[in-house]
Amino acid sequence: MMKNHKSLAARKHLEKNTPSTLGGTGELLTDEDIQKYLSAATSDNTRRAYRSAIRQFEKWGGRLPTDGGTLVRYVLGRAEELNPRTLDLHLTAIGQWHQYQGMLNPITDPLVQKTMRGVRRTHGKPKEKSKALSLQHIASMTRYLRTQSQTRKNARDLALILVGFFGAFRRSELVAIQVENLVWEEEGVIVRLPKSKTDQSGEGMMRALPFGAPEACPARALKTWLKVSGIESGPVFRAVNRWDTVQSRQLNPAAINDLLKNLGASCGFDFVDELSSHSFRRGLSTSAAREKIGFELIKKQGGWKSDATVWEYIEEGQQFSENASAILIKKMAELL
Numbered sequence: 651m652m653k654n655h656k657s658l659a660a661r662k663h664l665e666k667n668t669p670s671t672l673g674g675t676g677e678l679l680t681d682e683d684i685q686k687y688l689s690a691a692t693s694d695n696t697r698r699a700y701r702s703a704i705r706q707f708e709k710w711g712g713r714l715p716t717d718g719g720t721l722v723r724y725v726l727g728r729a730e731e732l733n734p735r736t737l738d739l740h741l742t743a744i745g746q747w748h749q750y751q752g753m754l755n756p757i758t759d760p761l762v763q764k765t766m767r768g769v770r771r772t773h774g775k776p777k778e779k780s781k782a783l784s785l786q787h788i789a790s791m792t793r794y795l796r797t798q799s800q801t802r803k804n805a806r807d808l809a810l811i812l813v814g815f816f817g818a819f820r821r822s823e824l825v826a827i828q829v830e831n832l833v834w835e836e837e838g839v840i841v842r843l844p845k846s847k848t849d850q851s852g853e854g855m856m857r858a859l860p861f862g863a864p865e866a867c868p869a870r871a872l873k874t875w876l877k878v879s880g881i882e883s884g885p886v887f888r889a890v891n892r893w894d895t896v897q898s899r900q901l902n903p904a905a906i907n908d909l910l911k912n913l914g915a916s917c918g919f920d921f922v923d924e925l926s927s928h929s930f931r932r933g934l935s936t937s938a939a940r941e942k943i944g945f946e947l948i949k950k951q952g953g954w955k956s957d958a959t960v961w962e963y964i965e966e967g968q969q970f971s972e973n974a975s976a977i978l979i980k981k982m983a984e985l986l
Contacts, residue, residue: 699739699743700742700743700746700747701743703739703740703742703743704743704747706740707724707740707743707744710724710727710728712724714744714747714748715747715748715751715753715756716744716748716756717756717759718756718757718759718761718762719761720756721741721744721756721757721759721762722761722762724740725737725741725762725765725766725769726765729769729772729773730773733773733775734766734769734770734773737766737769738766741757741762741766742757744756744757745757745758779924779928779932780926780927780928780929781921781924781925781929781932782929782932782933782935782936782937782966782967783815783925783929783930783932783933783937784933784936785937787917787919787933788811788812788815788933789866790917790919791811791913791914791917792808792811792812792865792866794916794917795807795808795811795913796808796865801894802878802879802890802894802895802896803890803894805871805874805875805878805879806875806879806887806888806896807909807913808871808874808875809868809871809874809875809887810824810887810901810906810909811909811913812866812867812868812871812872813841813859813868813871813872814906814927815868815930815933815934816859816868816934817841817857817859817868817930817934817951818857818930818931818934818935818951818952818953819857819930819931820927820928820931821906821907821927822903823843823855824901824903824906824927825885825887825900825901825902825903825906826843826885826900827841827843827885827886827887828883828884828885828886829876829881829882829883829884829885830883831843831844831886832872832886837858837860838858838859838860838861838869839858839859839869839872839873840856840857840858840859841856841857841858841859842854842855842856843855855953857951857953859872872886881896884898884900885899885900885901887901888900888901889901889902889905903927906927907926907927910925910926910927910929911925931952932963932966934948934951934952935948935952935960935963935964935967936963936964936966937967938951938967939963939964939965939966939967940967940968940971945957945960945961945964948960948963948964
């Protein structure tokens, strides 16, 4: 629904304060021009999330524009069934709709804010995290795939697992990799993506995967997959049908979660339900922390913008090795 509404406030401001031509080109600024750039300012995923939130609000009985009293009733009516973080997203979407229509934002109402604080304190719970894959887990998956029949699908899965883990890629980034994004060097392969989740300005991101021991090398596994699949351009990671035929379309991002769960079950992991594509990123960072790899190298490989996020992963990876109790237990054993 949100995509059907133009930003009235922004448009009126431009009409009032902007000359009839922009940049000296002599071309008039149209509503379509304005809307194009306003749309580009928000990611597709965010727009989809906001549209879904507003649909749910309207399905409940709400109408836009709305007011603080209605939002308080909405929050109270859905507090038992929705996670507080989801309700926060709904309010943000509704607030954004009002802002871009040049209207008073109802979520700033003190009663709405206080109600949400009460909901968070009553229903809040820790965010569920994906299981971090360790080097041992990745080794188990690699061994399993290498013992299976040498199909194209298994070659793809092996490349995907190793590239996903050692490159600390998000699933959206993995499926977006094109052959044209790969730069092969003597030392390995560089993956250059024009855009990622935390790079909405389009500056691009780069991950380097060095050549290593053949049995554990993501770059070699990737090269093997491209060779057996015959892929020379376009998407690198593609769907493979039941007859082991490589499709032209890129792999669906959701298929990566399914692959990890299936491989986890085949390897006998007891945390299959906790696996998702984010297990790659958490796994790389926590595994690197356990090996005492430095903060800057971990941050660089994962492309994290937030130092706090990286330190959180490092602390998680070192929670047993950098542990006061471990030192005291060892000391106590010497006294017994």
